[in-house]
Amino acid sequence: MRKAYIYKGFERFWHWTQASLIIFLALTGFEVHGTFHIFGFEMAARFHRVASWMLIVLVVFAIFWHIVTGEWRQYIPTTKKLKDQILYYSFGMFKGEKHPTKKTELSKMNPLQRLVYLAFKLILVPLTVISGILYMFHKTFDQNNMVVIEDVSLGSVAFWHTLGGFLLMIFLIVHVYMTTTGHTPTSNIKAMITGYEELEDEDEEKENNNTEDIKL
């Protein structure tokens, strides 16, 4: 086993900020939805708006980061070993088999993760954010005292936004659980906090160079 630096500073900041924002947005959002009462409708609606702007800013930074660092390549989908991965989670795991794919700095994700996270980034987040923006500006007044976004009914906007919210919560449940499927139940979470993870040895030498370069 070797210790590798796989989650960089920004990545960890982004991940945990996004996680807390999404959880906070869910608490306030589902209160606005009427599912439960925590902050009171008014405060929930206000907090939800503030947090939503924070999330939008964060997402913009994250997109920028993915592009400039080339990290977006991590999400290129592949069907190679996809079946193995699914079989591993369904059966192999219980038999004590090893992970069918190896985690490295250049390929942090297994084929199933790639697919799920790609869908998360390209479908789920855009769906929720765009419907959220439409929701936010629905029937605002512009400079000329005209009403903005009136042709789209609030009901349809709310439908997609609620759908996004529910899907995110389902994602959250499964995602949090899947973090326990690493080498040890906590190794993945530790990695996302510290940036370092014990990876299986490989016949590559540049690992040390890599970590040195990126260290703050």
Place this chain on the structure above:
Amino acid sequence: MKRTIIIFIGAVVITLILVNVLHKEVYYNLKLEKLKQEYAIKPVTPVDHSQFEELQKDFNTPQEVTGACISCHNKRHIEIMNSSHWNWERVSYVEGRGISSMGKRNVINNYCIGAQTNEQSCAKCHIGFGMTNDHFDFNNARNVDCMVCHDKSDEYIKGAAMSGYPDRSVNLTKVAQNVGKPTKYNCGICHFNSGGGNNVKHGDLENALLACDREVDVHMAANGMDMECVACHTAENHQMLGRLYSVSSTNTQRATCEQCHTTTPHFDNLLNRHNAKVSCQACHIPEYAKVNATKMEWKWSDAGRLKDGEPFEEDDELGNHSYMSIKGSFKWAKNVKPDYIWFNGTADHYLLGDTIQSEPVIINPLFGSHDDEESKIVPVKIHVGDQIYDKKYKMLIQPKLYAPEKGDSAFWQDFDWATAAEAGMKRVGLPYSGEYGFVETVMYWPVNHMVSSKEKAVSCAECHTREDDGRLAKLTGFYLPGRDRFKTLDAIAIIIFFGSLAAVIGHAALRVITSIRRKKYEVEIIDYNTEN
């Protein structure tokens, strides 16, 4: 070095956050302050009418006073004679009816029903003299009653059942010498007491407004801005701004909150956005009839009961009439939460002669829906009751109610619906089959006054709630966050959510169980590993 910079930046960020969280800035709504400043300056009457030569005499008739007014204000009577206060009717376009003339000549209400045949009594609230029947001369300028609106001596009152003439006690000279811009008192004589008593009809307009505090109305409060009616209901050439939808039909000439407060009066854009679909009144008038009760139900079918051959009255616990032999039984209410409807400022009216299409009869259908651009949610008082109608011809009946003496077919004297109906319908020129009954009626009264302070305004959760008693629980045709949801989506999503939760718990349990089992017979291997 890097560490120092990071610590420094961190400290700055934390300080900034703390400053923002702990510091509470006092905002001054400059728009509002400016308005307050503007309306705090009360206009001073520029002339003293008591010094005018024309008014230094004993007036024998009110017409002489009007003549004196016209001798200087020699065009104003023309303006008045073009106003609905005078004509009691207005020509307007009504959806589904076309261009039609509507007013107290041909509309009906579900309070005292109508002015026709009862002019002698009802004309107490007409700005003219001598309307005894339907032959009133609307072209005679001398019959214009200037004093009822412009009296500032607080002395002028119109006599009961005197066809609009002033009470005999009124000192006309004193009134003529004390005229000026109308005050709450002038408007209130009629608009607070319509329907036969204080606050009977509107619910949000009553005598308490003459001297109220800010709890009752922020604009008219004696300890607040103490504004007059005409501050908002401004007039140009005697055409008042303001629409009362018991007689009006069009979305024009309305007095609005926005005319002073603009469409974006809040600091908070989230609140300003509501103005696209929610009227100011909907949130800022959490309840009406704040001081005295207003009539909510009027059943004419109970009228006419006599005790020992004499009419009688009964009162409810608030001291309001719950029964009157001449009018029927009533229900009153105080501190009423308004009902809410979609309203675009246009309305139709039941006109004398219309055939009843459905029951209950909607006396004044207010038009509007969520999908209509002009429509907003407005608070209304809904007044229900029953009243006399022609069972055969399916028409509401205008009965003859008032007469000075018995034996003139008037219900209030003779308590005989048959003759009252016959006499009334004959006068309005409509057929009467002789078969009368009572039909349920509904009337809508948009609530626009008794504006509360912002602290008392309707809170978000009073509408944005799934509870059945939410203020907008009954209003349909749109998606209201917090109230509405897509039940199928919610159901499916919740099943999947808890399904996944169960699945991961099951998966975790399986992992634990299988790993324990494996350990049992893989002990050797593990030992082997550790030895390595």
